[in-house]
Amino acid sequence: MTLQHYLVISAILFTLGIFAVLTRRNAISILMGIELILNSCNLNFAAFSRFMTPPEDISGQVIAIFGIVLAAAEAAVFLAIILAIYREFGSIRPNEVDTLKG
């Protein structure tokens, strides 16, 4: 496995994430898309840290670990907001949540 393999996989993950966010009609699927985006970044950081920096420098892997933590925090907040949305609107489809516009 070379650096290119990891980068290609992470680029695919990132694109899939963006695609999911843009096309999915369900808030949970959008959240999954966002998780894909964040994980592609973590993969990038870990791969770059392994191939591009000296072995004793693990700053990239540390960033990846923080990325995982932040993704979890974001998922928690997102799910809480989805719950609030469901209580108010009775639906978690973004196109039905549209009282604010103009």
Added chain:
Amino acid sequence: MQPLSNIESLLYFSPEILLVIFAAAVVILDLIVKDTESSAVAHLSLAGCICVFATVLVTHFSFSHEGPVSLFLGMVQLDVFSSFFKVLLLLATTATILFSLRSEELDARLKGEYYALLLAITLGMFLMASSTNLLMIFISLETVSLTSYILAGFLTHNPRSSEAAFKYITYGAVASGTMLFGLSLLFGMAGSGDLGQISVRLTELLAAGEVAPLAVLIAITFILAGVGYKIASVPFHMWSPDVYEGAPIPITAFLSVASKSAGFALFIRFFYSGFGSSELMQAVDWTFMLAIVSALTMTVGNLAALPQQNVKRLLAYSSIAHGGYLLMGGVLLTPEGIGAILFYLIVYLFMNLGAFHVVVLIANEEGSEMIEGYRGLASRAPLVAWAMAIFLFSLTGIPPFAGFFGKWLLFAAVLEQGYYWLALVGLLNSVVSLYYYARIVKAMFLEDAGEETTQTSFSTGTFALLSVFVIPTILIGFLNIFYTFSNISVPVIPMQ
């Protein structure tokens, strides 16, 4: 400049530590005080802001002779630039707490969390203004974002508030994910997370032809997505009108001023001090992209504001437009431009918070945020109407108010660099903006409320708070004659 170790850094980090202590104290006090009507929690957080304010000043004046100090092994930096933004952000937080005390929207049972989150978001913004490492940049940005999602959706019984939070987090999460991807590319190219080292290594690699300029440009564009979403620039502005309309008014005021200021702090730190060396600018040309974004941002903001009937939404679009004006100063990353941005942020803080204070007052009085609610305000409460008129004219940029001087500096910085078309777009936009600001003034002064006019009486505290915003809005511009703000950035922000 050798970075200090973790233990040595603590003393320099005391404002942030104090903020954490006060945020925790607010949560604990909320558990102790059972009376839901009590405002003890709000007053504790106010006291916290004042203590932190004093600590910021003490820290600044005791250590500024050492020059910029790099803390926590190069994670954050204490310099004049970060102290400037800390003062600015604390002013915004203090004003927001005062607004929240007066606003009738908020649920009394949840006040403890509300104020603790406000202090936490201030901590995140402090870090945004001072971080010099990719990891710290991302963590501080996420701290601010996650907290503001919760605060935007704080009115749990109000569907508009929940919807605002939902839209905010959907846009925000994608934007910050995109930014993280850009940061990872940058990290990979430079092999380091430190802004100073990235600048040095990228310059070397670009000169040696080992890194393609296009790759750097792509990474920068991705990073601009995250920064652009924080300062609500086109095309990442879509969240802002909905969020500003649905969020509680004090939070809207806070987001429009503090979040934008912190975004600009990050923007300047990243692009000017980390990326602004002339070799890098020559190799990778992104200034034209920024100029286009700036022109589009102000035009879209102003045109969309024209038909608005809801004052909160109108101010949201106006805030997008002001983001465009501010970006204008950052286009060429000259010291004059950065100085103009810093000055305009001070001016913008006072005039925009003042306008939102009036919106809070009217919302309490009328229960409405629509322009109709402002009809006949001049006869009902002349002082409030005059204050609002001053804020709106200052936002337009009409002399002699501070907004005029702020815009003048921004335009001067752009003209100096020969971007004449950008200055022209900015000028035309200011003219357009007069139309929608004047609509509110017209409703206040020229239209009748309909029913018999009763004098609305506001408390002395209200007027005192209002004058805190009115007086700087009138006077700050004249300070510029005695003290050239355009020079402050030169010692303020060191090149890495």
